[in-house]
Amino acid sequence: MTRGDESSEVRDAPLRMDTTRASVPRVYDALLGGKDNFQVDRDVRARFLELDPEFLRAVLDRRDFMMRVTRYLAGELGISQFLDLGATLPEAENTHEVAQRLNRESAMVYVSLDRGVLAHGRALVADNDRTHMVEADFRKPRQVIEHPTVAKHLDFSQPMAVYHVGTMQHVRPERDPAGIVAxxxxxxxxxxxxxxxxxxxxxxxxELSKLANAVRDVYVNAQVPLWLRTREEIEGMLAGLELLDPGLVLLADWWPDGPRLQPLGRTQRLALGAVGRKP
Incomplete structure (x- = not known):
């Protein structure tokens, strides 16, 4: 984030992380072999690996799906504005790097409330005037859209890409997740x-449903609320969009980079993804 995008109060305020509760980005970091996590996150990782020793493959599916989508949107369709509402801790390659490698003019705004993601993200993009990290609640669309940094760097009157990858499963039904997406x-x-x-x-x-509910229970026991939804419910959230081929599919099946060399693991069958175009 450029220094001028933040007030001194926001820029200089210490980001205090709760190390007694797991966070989704830190658990992902632990699964990916990163160092920006705590014992509570590694304990959750261990429980996931007990359920499925190949659980990492499901985590990699999420990352690889986003990379493939970004390459297609930036490289093939010429999209140059991106809003990522599921920002994670920095990885070996991040969506803004993919987009900007293909289109140097691409603007990316990451949104998070996670203390660690905000701290590491701001450090990563401090010298990149096309990439910004903002603190906002993705469950409140107006708060995000009207955030000064979002409004400054993204033009909602022009085509853009919005990422909601692995976010809405953490939104309770009472908060109307379909309405948030809409x-x-x-x-x-x-x-x-x-x-x-x-x-x-x-x-x-x-059997898969039993596994999915066991995954949910690991999250819930770690004080990370999570709601599973049926295919019909997920499809309902995408109403009004024209889904790009191949539609709503397992993440690993959304235009894989090559032939599948081994069968999908069990937890790889628990996440669906799609890219929809607004007519």
């Missing part, structure tokens, strides 16, 4: 793209 889509200009992923409860498959 508010973001309503704010987009025609020709914009909405990138979405969500954990599924595959109710038609008893």
């Amino acid at each position: 508010d973001y889509i309503d704010a987009l200009a025609p020709g914009s793209y909405f990138v979405f992923a969500h954990l599924i409860d595959p109710v038609e498959d008893e």
Whole structure:
């Protein structure tokens, strides 16, 4: 974030992290072998690996899905504005780096409330005047859209891409997750793209459904609320969008980079993703 985008109060305020509770970005970091996590996050990682020793493959599916989508949007479709509402801790390669490698004029705004993501993200993009990190609640679309940094660097009257990858599964039904998604889509200009992923409860498959609920229980026991949803419920959140081929599919099946060399792991079958275009 450029220094002028923040008040001195926000820029200089210490970011205090709660090391007694797991956070989703830090658990992902632990699974990916990173160092920006605590014992409480590593304990959750251990529980996931007990459920499925190949759980890392599901985490990599999320990351790889976002990279493939970004390459397509920036490189093939010429999209140059990106809003990422599921920002994680910096990885070996990040979505803004992919977009800006293909289109140097691409603008990226990451949104998070996680203390660690904000601190590390701001450090990563401090010298990149096309990439910004803002503190806002993705469950409140107006708060995000009207945030001064978002409004300054993204033009909602022009096509853009909005990422909601692995976010809405943490929103309780009472907060109307479908309504939150609809508010973001309503704010987009025609020709914009909405990138979405969500954990599924595959109710038609008893064994997979049992595994999905066990994954949910790990999150809930770590004080990270999570709601599984059926394919029909997830499809309902994307109403009004034109889904790009191949539609709503397992993350690993959204235009993979090459032939599959081994069968999908069990937890790889628990996340669906899609890219929709606003007509």
